[in-house]
Amino acid sequence: MRIFAVANQKGGVGKTTTTVNLAAALAQAGQRVLLVDLDPQGNATMGSGVDKRGLALSVYQVLLGLSDIAAARRRGRGVPYDVLPANRELAGAEVELVDLDHREHRLREALEGVGDDYDFVLIDCPPSLSLLTLNGLACAHGVVIPMQCEYYALEGLSDLVNTIKRVHASFNRELKLIGLLRVMYDPRSTLSQQVSAQLEQHFGDKVFRTLVPRNVRLAEAPSYGLPGVLFDRNAKGSQAYGAFAAEMIERARRF
Numbered sequence: 001m002r003i004f005a006v007a008n009q010k011g012g013v014g015k016t017t018t019t020v021n022l023a024a025a026l027a028q029a030g031q032r033v034l035l036v037d038l039d040p041q042g043n044a045t046m047g048s049g050v051d052k053r054g055l056a057l058s059v060y061q062v063l064l065g066l067s068d069i070a071a072a073r074r075r076g077r078g079v080p081y082d083v084l085p086a087n088r089e090l091a092g093a094e095v096e097l098v099d100l101d102h103r104e105h106r107l108r109e110a111l112e113g114v115g116d117d118y119d120f121v122l123i124d125c126p127p128s129l130s131l132l133t134l135n136g137l138a139c140a141h142g143v144v145i146p147m148q149c150e151y152y153a154l155e156g157l158s159d160l161v162n163t164i165k166r167v168h169a170s171f172n173r174e175l176k177l178i179g180l181l182r183v184m185y186d187p188r189s190t191l192s193q194q195v196s197a198q199l200e201q202h203f204g205d206k207v208f209r210t211l212v213p214r215n216v217r218l219a220e221a222p223s224y225g226l227p228g229v230l231f232d233r234n235a236k237g238s239q240a241y242g243a244f245a246a247e248m249i250e251r252a253r254r255f
């Protein structure tokens with residue numbers, strides 16, 4: 001089982017879109033996948049066809065030790081991977097976890113119970129460097145950072161890289177930055193090209209080869225409770241996530 005956290009403390013940069021589409025594309029490639037939604041907004045949950053309202057069990061109960069993952073996981077209609085869902089209740093976990101033992105390791109401990117069920121676990125992190133994100137990073141083998149190639153893209157990246165280093169030093173010696181994924185890419189924009197080149201210069205082969213273009217089909221898909229890859233497999237964005245999944249399988253093999 002390989003565990004990857006999709007993280008970036010900025011909101012609206014494509015974390016959830018990346019997580020659900022990677023999950024779907026990996027599942028289509030024959031991998032057994034669990035998506036863990038760690039964002040109280042529950043967008044990855046809804047985008048995977050699971051209704052976040054009225055969940056009896058969610059990742060919240062799992063983090064607090066009130067449920068195991070096997071009881072809380074769900075599967076949306078027509079979706080080929082499992083989801084450990086989230087909703088607003090999860091916002092309270094931040095405070096409640098503070099007083100618990102192993103507060104950074106709650107998710108890691110819970111995942112041990114389903115270790116044989118999956119090839120990939122993908123964690124959709126919230127837009128913060130909070131205790132929830134720490135739980136994601138503390139159990140992951142690798143971090144995937146989606147980024148938009150815009151002027152402020154590099155700002156904040158050093159905070160995230162420092163957090164990854166800190167988690168590596170204190171909680172999780174296995175944690176690695178797997179790579180930066182360029183999303184919502186506009187090949188006609190000079191700025192996109194410049195920022196993209198800058199990223200390649202600074203991060204070398206840590207930048208995934210795949211470029212995910214801005215593509216309206218990816219944005220429409222969540223309202224149908226489906227990842228874009230399943231909603232319209234021929235869309236340019238869906239094909240890019242297919243290529244990205246192949247890159248992830250290749251990189252996961254290497255460690």
Ligand code: ADP
Nearest residue numbers: 011012013014015016017184213214215218219
């Ligand atoms: P985050 O999880 O980082 O907040 P989202 O994945 O929710 O970001 O993306 C933010 C918004 O951008 C959403 O409305 C989503 O549908 C849209 N979006 C994400 N990736 C793309 C893309 N490649 N093309 C077009 N729209 C996208």
Ligand code: MG
Nearest residue numbers: 015016039043
């Ligand atoms: Mg999100």
